Amino acid sequence: MSKLLFIQPTQYAITKDGLKKGLCKQKIIHLPGLVFPLLAAMTPDNWDIEIKLEVVDNIDYDQEADLIGIGSMGYAIYRGIEIASEFIKRGKTVIMGGYMTSMAYKKVLEYVDSVIIGDAEISYPLMLKEFEKTHKLQKIYNYPINNLKKLPVPKYELLINKPISNMLPVQAGRGCTHNCSFCSIACLYKGKYLSRPIDEVMRDINRIKELGFNRFYLIDDNIVSNPKYLEDLCREIEPLKMKWATQCDINLARKPDLLEKVVRAGAYMMSFGIEGISQEGLDKLNKSWLKVKDHEKLINILSNAGILVSGEMMVGTDGDTEETIRNTYEFLNKVKLPLPRFYILTPTPGTKLFDEYKKAKRLLTEDFSEYSGSKCVFKPENITSDKLTEMYWWINKKIFTLKSILKRTIFNVNFLKHPLNYIFAFFVNLHYRKYIKKGVPANIF
Numbered sequence: 149m150s151k152l153l154f155i156q157p158t159q160y161a162i163t164k165d166g167l168k169k170g171l172c173k174q175k176i177i178h179l180p181g182l183v184f185p186l187l188a189a190m191t192p193d194n195w196d197i198e199i200k201l202e203v204v205d206n207i208d209y210d211q212e213a214d215l216i217g218i219g220s221m222g223y224a225i226y227r228g229i230e231i232a233s234e235f236i237k238r239g240k241t242v243i244m245g246g247y248m249t250s251m252a253y254k255k256v257l258e259y260v261d262s263v264i265i266g267d268a269e270i271s272y273p274l275m276l277k278e279f280e281k282t283h284k285l286q287k288i289y290n291y292p293i294n295n296l297k298k299l300p301v302p303k304y305e306l307l308i309n310k311p312i313s314n315m316l317p318v319q320a321g322r323g324c325t326h327n328c329s330f331c332s333i334a335c336l337y338k339g340k341y342l343s344r345p346i347d348e349v350m351r352d353i354n355r356i357k358e359l360g361f362n363r364f365y366l367i368d369d370n371i372v373s374n375p376k377y378l379e380d381l382c383r384e385i386e387p388l389k390m391k392w393a394t395q396c397d398i399n400l401a402r403k404p405d406l407l408e409k410v411v412r413a414g415a416y417m418m419s420f421g422i423e424g425i426s427q428e429g430l431d432k433l434n435k436s437w438l439k440v441k442d443h444e445k446l447i448n449i450l451s452n453a454g455i456l457v458s459g460e461m462m463v464g465t466d467g468d469t470e471e472t473i474r475n476t477y478e479f480l481n482k483v484k485l486p487l488p489r490f491y492i493l494t495p496t497p498g499t500k501l502f503d504e505y506k507k508a509k510r511l512l513t514e515d516f517s518e519y520s521g522s523k524c525v526f527k528p529e530n531i532t533s534d535k536l537t538e539m540y541w542w543i544n545k546k547i548f549t550l551k552s553i554l555k556r557t558i559f560n561v562n563f564l565k566h567p568l569n570y571i572f573a574f575f576v577n578l579h580y581r582k583y584i585k586k587g588v589p590a591n592i593f
């Protein structure tokens with residue numbers, strides 16, 4: 149039997165001084181990824197599969213494996229390359245995939261035998277077949293898909309012996325109808341949104357239930373991309389009486405009927421790209437559909453409906469100044485955003501924003517290993533790059549003070565309606581606070 153080793157690398161924590169501060173490790177994985185259980189389900193039975201999630205597992209570079217597949221989520225791609233290089237040194241065959249590999253595949257190919265670009269549903273089985281026959285791989289497998297039908301049930305069994313929380317992932321859709329210039333999803337899917345057949349999504353949710361989990365994370369880049377699909381899916385989920393989380397654009401709050409159905413179906417936590425409070429900044433990132441003047445109203449609608457709002461925030465748009473960043477802190481306290489997470493705007497290679505900044509000579513470095521999301525790597529318009537990095541740490545420190553945490557969670561007006569949600573948010577904030585105090589960004593956990 150051949151052995152296939154899948155590795156999801158963790159990433160190095162980068163301190164505010166730009167130093168590597170060891171690998172990010174956790175005692176528990178709050179949301180395990182879906183990709184390896186899904187690929188495992190597409191693998192013929194003559195392969196023995198092992199999954200290593202570096203955030204909780206150690207990597208043994210001398211272990212036997214015929215083929216090694218490494219994922220790449222965001223900045224962890226650099227740790228992935230490091231791991232790949234160790235295995236290559238030992239004569240192993242290594243292939244990398246995932247969205248960061250897809251965006252920067254030329255760079256990755258300097259270190260590995262082969263890459264899969266974009267979706268793996270066609271590329272992966274083809275790659276395995278070729279490897280079984282010839283023990284050789286093409287340099288690049290790039291076979292886009294045009295639908296998400298007939299995906300197998302992910303092999304969740306490979307995850308459940310690991311220290312995971314009370315949630316497993318289920319895929320609903322991929323892609324997004326928006327085209328924000330900084331976004332890797334926009335770059336890969338170019339405004340396309342693909343959704344899985346509802347009966348297949350339900351089959352996977354039922355499998356999770358069978359395994360004893362009563363919560364799931366609906367993996368989707370923007371679940372409200374197709375409101376009718378979301379509505380139909382909620383109708384099927386509701387009778388299961390399960391709790392779930394997902395991510396989508398904040399305009400869900402403008403559709404009260406749909407929002408009600410989403411909450412009735414068990415959604416309790418959602419992540420929204422709120423980004424910032426400068427409309428000019430959003431407009432320049434092709435995100436003008438997001439209206440800063442409506443942020444407060446929409447966050448209130450979602451919170452009042454029973455959703456625990458997690459906000460993805462960034463600093464460093466062209467509308468940002470030292471003052472707007474200070475005002476962002478005031479704003480988040482005012483709207484009592486329970487779960488804020490900050491990044492520095494980063495022109496990820498492969499995105500429109502990267503091309504734009506490169507053309508305008510605004511990139512300070514093309515050493516992508518510096519593109520961690522916690523260091524400014526470009527020339528901002530209205531603040532210096534050093535000041536921007538300083539303000540990123542400033543806002544992180546301020547927003548995770550006990551005073552701010554308590555105000556946004558335990559003293560949130562919605563606390564009494566959904567106490568467990570806000571107690572959960574309180575502890576998540578404490579978790580972020582712990583890392584910020586050590587000088588490690590909270591956005592990586």
Ligand code: SF4
Nearest residue numbers: 324326327328331334
């Ligand atoms: S709405 Fe979100 S997922 Fe969609 S393109 Fe913009 S940033 Fe990307």
